[in-house]
Amino acid sequence: MSVRVLFFASLADITGTREAEADASQHPTVGALFADFAARFPRLDSYRRLILSARNSEYADAETPVQDGDEIAFFPPVSGG
Amino acid sequence: MVQLVCGKISVAGLRERIAGAEDGAVVVFEGTVRNRSRGRCVRRLEYQAYEAMAQRQLEEVRLRALRDYAIRDIGIVQRTGSLEPGECSIAIVVAAAHRAPAFEACRFAIDTIKKTVPIWKKECYEDGAVWIEGAD
Numbered sequence: 001m002s003v004r005v006l007f008f009a010s011l012a013d014i015t016g017t018r019e020a021e022a023d024a025s026q027h028p029t030v031g032a033l034f035a036d037f038a039a040r041f042p043r044l045d046s047y048r049r050l051i052l053s054a055r056n057s058e059y060a061d062a063e064t065p066v067q068d069g070d071e072i073a074f075f076p077p078v079s080g081g
Numbered sequence: 082m083v084q085l086v087c088g089k090i091s092v093a094g095l096r097e098r099i100a101g102a103e104d105g106a107v108v109v110f111e112g113t114v115r116n117r118s119r120g121r122c123v124r125r126l127e128y129q130a131y132e133a134m135a136q137r138q139l140e141e142v143r144l145r146a147l148r149d150y151a152i153r154d155i156g157i158v159q160r161t162g163s164l165e166p167g168e169c170s171i172a173i174v175v176a177a178a179h180r181a182p183a184f185e186a187c188r189f190a191i192d193t194i195k196k197t198v199p200i201w202k203k204e205c206y207e208d209g210a211v212w213i214e215g216a217d
Binding site: 008052063078 | 104191
């Protein structure tokens with residue numbers, strides 16, 4: 001069960017990529033998926049309380065379920081305009 | 082209409098598309114790149130967007146403005162990519178019968194965009210660059 005994971009701004013700098021694949025069967029929620037990446041990239045964990053997430057272009061939270069084929073994005077507070 | 086673009090924004094073009102003869106007020110807002118920030122000289126700003134989501138969130142801001150304010154139309158164009166000081170990064174045009182709701186809806190739109198639309202900017206100085214995260 002594969003999902004596409006996107007990182008933006010400083011989070012892409014930390015992970016060294018803007019896009020990754022993950023096996024969603026191991027991580028049934030957005031929070032679990034984040035924890036998996038935070039274990040691999042410890043600097044992500046220091047952002048934990050600030051980081052925003054989205055599932056298929058809609059804002060999500062840690063409890064949002066992850067399903068096969070989803071696009072999950074993690075990003076810092078926005079600064080557009 | 083809402084649009085993400087990677088080249089120069091035509092503010093006059095947006096105004097022409099949104100404003101009509103039935104309007105008594107047209108508010109035009111331009112967000113522009115400052116040449117100084119946090120005491121440092123800014124060479125350029127690099128805007129990065131989560132484009133699919135940004136498009137949807139901009140559309141949501143437009144629909145909320147049309148629902149909650151007595152305006153006839155609103156158009157928003159946000160630029161991404163590399164911008165130099167003085168260049169326009171966002172243009173909002175609001176058309177309404179009267180000025181009060183036009184000003185209020187424009188203020189609502191830019192304030193909400195800064196909180197909800199997934200776009201980030203990196204300030205580039207002569208000696209480094211910093212991601213600006215969170216609205217200012």
